[in-house]
Amino acid sequence: MRVVVSGVAVLTAALCLTGVAGAQPRDLGKPVVLLTASWGQGPGQLGRKDGSEGSSLGPMSFTVAPDGSLYVLDQVNGRVAVFRPRGLENKEAPQEAAYTFDRFISVPGTTFEEIEVGADGRLLLLDRLVREALVVLDPVTRDTEELSVLGAGIPEGGGVMAVLVRKDGVWLDYGREHSVRVLDSSWNPCERKIVPGRPLRGEDGTLEASLGVRGGADVRYEGTGDGPRSLFVLDDMPVGRLIDVTDGPGGLLLVVYHCWRWAEDGDSLSFQEVRGRWYDKNGQILATLSSPHTITPIEQFREIRVLQDGSVVQMAFTPEGVRLLQWGGP
Amino acid sequence: MAADALARVAPTARAVRTVCCWAVFPLVLLFVPPAVAATPAMTVDDIFCRAKSGVGFSYWWGGSCWESSGCSPDYGGGKGKCTCTCSSCCGDCCNHTGGHGADCSGFTYTVWRLANLSQSDVCGPHGPVAATYMNGSSDWTHEGDSERKGGDALASKTHVMIFEKNSDWGEVWAWEAKGCNYGIVHNSRSIDWGSYAVARRKNIVVGVCTPGQSQNEDCGNCGTRKRTCDGNGQWGAWGACTGQGDCAPGSNDEKSCGTCMHQVRTCSGQCAWGAWSGCQVAGACVPGDGQSQGCGNCGSQSRGCEGSCQWGGWSPCQGEGPCAPGQAVEEACGDCGKHGRSCSASCQWDDWSECFGPDPEGGTLPCVSPLPGVCAEGRVRCAGGWLQCVGLVAPSPELCDGLDNDCEGRTDNGEPQGLSDPPPPYAAELEDASLPAVLEPGAIATVWADFRNVGLFPWPAGEVWLTMEDGAEEPSPLYKADSWAAWDVPARFLHEVAPGKVARLQFDVRAPDEPGRIVKNRMVLRLPSGEEIACPSPSLALSVRVAGGPNPTEDVGPGEELAAGTDFQPGMAEPELPSSAGGFGLGCGASRTLPGHSDGPVLLLGLLLILLSHRGVQNRTRGR
Structure with a gap:
């Protein structure tokens, strides 16, 4: 059965590409495996909580620190697992994954769902459901500061869908409708500012996205230089869920989505895949990526992270554990 | 949630938990369906309302109980607390x-009211x-x-939630x-549709309320009324208003307690009358009281309190002024002006303001002023409300410029000394002269005068004459026919005199034969047109006394008067004429005098007379 599904996936991916007008988009190919970690509580393992009349939980999020380390929010075990690049070690004795376990950082709670790492090593943690707050943790001094996310633009913590670190501070995506700046660039509380959609990464401006008609998705964005632009993302399968939409290097635009095809009974999926498309400023597709890893019953808050260089990292759950995969930039 | 209801259901929850904790995976909870299997009717809004009321309560494996207040949670009885002791909780x-x-x-079962729970029961x-x-x-x-x-409910093998x-x-928003x-919790989250299925509760009614639900509201005076949701999810009619009080909150009641006196009471917030107040003035006034007030234009009026404890009507307004303070009027005056006045605080008109108006056509309308010369050109102005022609240029001291500066009707009159730049076309300045002062009867003397052409134009040869001033109707007593060009023209310039050049006029005079006679003649330079050269010093004043005789008589030319102190007194000596020809009336060698005759004092007086009459010439000479 697995072989059959893979065959369908290859065929579907081909159809996706042939449907693109103009120059052939570049296929970003197979991802590099950054990390494999098994489920558990030991060193290098990541915690999973199987639901029993409740939601199943896995690591909620991950990030890449300024020094290149991988931070995985292992909130089930009440900690952050830090992995470092293997570097030369990888050349001398090639391993499957590019990162190896380094250390744990314990965090004050088990309900955090998002993590960011600052240039000074401080951790920014989001607990949207219980504390309904952002917590800044200094892993050296163990000092913490907590800021409620509730206020203008955020009536309830459960609507916060993403933490967006930008040059001018930290923004929270609320309900995929608007974003609210809650911290300044030094992670201090600031006067709130609300913009529709979400702020761009590379310049002043905003980006809005929503599922559209005919199984497509609408993306509208407006920067400082040009007037508003829009894209209609249409694939050979319906776009069931948008995972991330962001601008990247050179003003390129990345749309990552979860597409699937319903089985005839309308109650199960006959095929599903995570796909990404890089668009240039003219709306042309430059490059594509695809991943067979989709979300599972094990809940996670962040699936995809786009790094500064435009590479895309996916956190995937398997029965054996957690895998972090990386595709190069466009 | 009432406390008794909590006591009723809590044991059930505990019993369920006990059973659950004995269970093995896959989990099967003990469930005893109610005797009546009919699913109670609900609306989607009611499902949402019940789901909202559970947010914030603890996770209780096997539990299904919380307290609510409407659609909000009520944490008064505690939220409960769940503690996890292993990673595969719970x-x-x-x-x-x-x-x-x-x-x-x-949570799902209770939100859906599947145990036939009452509308408000969340246990x-x-x-x-x-x-x-x-x-x-x-x-x-x-x-x-x-x-x-x-x-709907979204369910997997291990989890279920309210969509x-x-x-x-x-993503989905779910409780x-x-x-x-x-x-x-209530949150937005991703769903793995490969693992989740959708369940839809039966007997969801589309209406505004849940069948059987009741609603109360205030009515009347602190009363209440009730309505019930029918089987179609629609509200029935409101019932009768019951439990009303005696009065409307805040309303007042009163009763009399004497002339112009009463007691009052106020209705409380619970719709019951408060106690009566003490006896107090009821009307607006007490009979005999009076009031006055200002009215109209600084007038006044009054009124008195009547027997009904109410004020009577105001009297007519008296003592008014002609206007209201601050009132202002404006009216036309003169030809083109307006003036106004305003009313003072004492309701009297102030004086009219000055009549004033704008110049017609913005002051550009040309006209001829009553004054001649340079003052003639004017513009029509509205001055003091009247239209007048006002000259553009005001009169000024006369200049030697060919214009009538003082606007008296004559150009360059009075021999003005100030030369304009450029100068007028014709102007002459007396540089030097030799004039006889005393002559023996019948004596002949030569007169000469140097004039500088200070005008713009040259004096054409033979066309500029030295003539007797206007008014001479007969030859001068000094006339010498063989020397003069005509009986009234002593001399003329025979050559052209260019501007800036000096030329001399010379002629002889013959003294009359009458001793003591004084002859005064004024001679002016004149153009052939007859027009005099007017300035700055184009004239020659000749005053000759005939020596001898006890009582001098005068021959005074037109426009000349005998200067005081210049006449000769009997017995005075004639002045001695100098031999030099360069002087100004002194020692002039051209004059002829009688030998052996001395008139020293007279000569000095003549000299003084000449100096006075030619003061302007001397001044100009010194100024150079």
Whole structure:
């Protein structure tokens, strides 16, 4: 059965590409495996909580620190697992994954769902459901500061869908409708500012996205230089869920989505895949990526992270554990 | 949630938990269906309302109980607390304290009121486990994932939640008892549709209310009335207003307690009358009182209190002024002006303001002023309200410039000394002269005068004459026919005199034969047109006394008067004429005098006379 599904996936991916007008988009190919970690509580393992009349939980999020380390929010075990690049070690004795376990950082709670790492090593943690707050943790001094996310633009913590670190501070995506700046660039509380959609990464401006008609998705964005632009993302399968939409290097635009095809009974999926498309400023597709890893019953808050260089990292759950995969930039 | 209701259901929840904790995976909770299997009617809004009321309560594995106040949670009885003791929470690893909380299936069952709970009861039996919702039952139907609607349940083998709506990105908004660490939450989250199924509660009515639901509202004076939701989800009519009080809150009542006196009482917020006040003035005034007030234009009026304790009418307004303070009027005056006045604080008109108006056509309308010369050109102005022609140039001291500067009607009159730049076309300046002062009877003397042409134009040869001033009708007593060009023209310039050049006029005079006679003649330079050269010093004043005789007589030319102190007295000596020809009337060698005759004092007087009459010439000479 697995072989059959893979065959369908290859065929579907081909159809996706042939449907693109103009120059052939570049296929970003197979991802590099950054990390494999098994489920558990030991060193290098990541915690999973199987639901029993409740939601199943896995690591909620991950990030890449300024020094290149991988931070995985292992909130089930009440900690952050830090992995470092293997570097030369990888050349001398090639391993499957590019990162190896380094250390744990314990965090004050088990309900955090998002993590960011600052240039000074401080951790920014989001607990949207219980504390309904952002917590800044200094892993050296163990000092913490907590800021409620509730206020203008955020009536309830459960609507916060993403933490967006930008040059001018930290923004929270609320309900995929608007974003609210809650911290300044030094992670201090600031006067709130609300913009529709979400702020761009590379310049002043905003980006809005929503599922559209005919199984497509609408993306509208407006920067400082040009007037508003829009894209209609249409694939050979319906776009069931948008995972991330962001601008990247050179003003390129990345749309990552979860597409699937319903089985005839309308109650199960006959095929599903995570796909990404890089668009240039003219709306042309430059490059594509695809991943067979989709979300599972094990809940996670962040699936995809786009790094500064435009590479895309996916956190995937398997029965054996957690895998972090990386595709190069466009 | 009432305390007695909590006491009633809590044992049930505890019993369920006990059973659950004995269970083995896959979890099967003990569920005793109610005797009556009919699913009670609900609206989607009611499902949402009940789901909202559970947010914030603890996760309680096997539990299904919380307290609510309308659609909001009521934490007064505690939220309950779940503690996880192992990583595969919950089940045996869950330790819960407190009487409130729910797991995912208990939460869903209670939100859906599947145990025939009352409208407000959020405590009840737990119901089936999450996986049960993946298939249809007597209380719900199985629906395709893509057909989900608000109020449905989303169920997997291990979890179930209440679906509210989709987000713009395809996530779902849901209420769920998420787990031991989280409790019951409302959030937007992703769903793995490969693992989840959709269950739709039966007997969802589309209406504005839930059948059987009742509603109360205030009515009348602190009363209440009630209505009930019918089987179609529509509100029935309001019932009668019951439990009303005696009065409307804030209303007043009064009764009399004497002339112009009364007592009052006020209705309380509970619709009951308060106590009567003391006796107090009821009307507006007491009979005999009076009032006055200002009226009209600084007038006054008065009124008195009548027997009814009410004020009578105001009297007519008296003592008014002609106007109201601040009132202003304006009216036309003169030809072109307006003036106004305003009313003072004492209602009297102030004086009219000055008559003033704008110049017609913005002051550009040309006219001829009454003054001649340079003052003639004017503009029509509105001065003091009257139209007048006002000259553009005001009179000024006369200049030697060919213009009538002082606007007296004559150009360069009075021999003005100031030369304009450029000068007028014709102007002459007396540089030097030799004039006889005393002559013996019948003596002949030569007169000469140097004039400089200070005008713009040259004097054409033979066309500029030295003539007697206007008014001479007969030859001068000094006339010498063989020397003069004509009887009234002593001399003329025979050559052209260019501007800036000096030329001399010379002629002889013959003294009359009458001793003591004084002859005064004024001679002016004149153009052939007859026009005199007017300035700055174009004339020659000749005053000759004939020596001898006791009483001098005068021959005074037109326009000349005898200067005081210049006449000769009997017995005075004639002045001695100098021999030099360069002087100014002194020692002039051209004059002829009688030998041996001395008139020294007279000569000095003549000299003084000449000096006075030619003061301007001397001044100009010194100034150079």
